Amino acid sequence: MPIALKIPTALRGFTDGLNQVELEGETVGELLTKLTEKYPDLTTHLYDEDGTLRSFVNVFVDGENVKSLRGQQTKVRLGQSIMLVPAIAGGNFG
Amino acid sequence: MEVTESVIKEIREHGARAYPYEACGFVLGRFENSGTVRGEKTLEAVNSREAESRRRRFNIEAEEFLEAEKAAQSQGLDILAIYHSHPDHPARPSANDLEKALPFYRYLIVRVANGQAEELTCWLLAPDRSTFLKQNLVIAP
Numbered sequence: 246m247p248i249a250l251k252i253p254t255a256l257r258g259f260t261d262g263l264n265q266v267e268l269e270g271e272t273v274g275e276l277l278t279k280l281t282e283k284y285p286d287l288t289t290h291l292y293d294e295d296g297t298l299r300s301f302v303n304v305f306v307d308g309e310n311v312k313s314l315r316g317q318q319t320k321v322r323l324g325q326s327i328m329l330v331p332a333i334a335g336g337n338f339g
Numbered sequence: 340m341e342v343t344e345s346v347i348k349e350i351r352e353h354g355a356r357a358y359p360y361e362a363c364g365f366v367l368g369r370f371e372n373s374g375t376v377r378g379e380k381t382l383e384a385v386n387s388r389e390a391e392s393r394r395r396r397f398n399i400e401a402e403e404f405l406e407a408e409k410a411a412q413s414q415g416l417d418i419l420a421i422y423h424s425h426p427d428h429p430a431r432p433s434a435n436d437l438e439k440a441l442p443f444y445r446y447l448i449v450r451v452a453n454g455q456a457e458e459l460t461c462w463l464l465a466p467d468r469s470t471f472l473k474q475n476l477v478i479a480p
Contacts, residue, residue, distance in 0.1 A: 255443040303401035335436035336396030337428040
């Protein structure tokens with residue numbers, strides 16, 4: 246059964262303007278993999294050159310950041326609120 | 340990007356007030372039918388970096404981003420841009436800014452030299468993430 250992943254405004258240009266995408270998966274990591282398979286142009290914004298999820302990419306499941314749960318291994322199920330949320334970072338260092 | 344005079348003033352004031360640390364926040368506004376992006380308000384954010392690195396880095400937590408989105412929506416606005424200051428550094432994006440940039444949002448950078456706000460510039464991430472593209476920043480009523 247597909248699970249809805251909410252897409253932030255900044256990334257909707259890569260999901261045909263959709264604010265949520267229905268995906269199959271049992272974990273947060275599986276949903277993100279399916280998302281980039283469906284919308285390959287998103288890959289460079291979500292993952293760095295080494296294939297690691299960029300530090301500013303966060304996923305919230307029922308209001309809780311999965312960084313404080315099991316990260317990409319966090320289990321998901323139908324009916325949960327699952328959101329991709331950016332943190333913002335930068336600065337003049339480097 | 341169009342912004343009101345008050346948006347410019349508030350970003351410059353926040354940058355000067357935060358000196359020697361980096362200030363950061365959001366510009367809220369509207370996407371107009373003409374395609375113009377029009378910033379109308381600022382919303383200050385907390386630079387969550389630890390004290391010493393706040394001089395040269397900024398971070399806005401995802402939780403605060405969500406709150407800012409709710410605040411914008413409650414006023415019928417959207418987050419259009421992220422602003423931050425570069426204390427005693429030029430108002431142009433660093434490699435660090437590029438590495439962590441999001442597409443779509445404009446990035447406003449104000450140089451603050453010895454506590455005085457100076458140049459304010461506007462940038463947009465290139466689609467391939469290779470660079471920032473400088474944008475015109477127009478003050479509109």
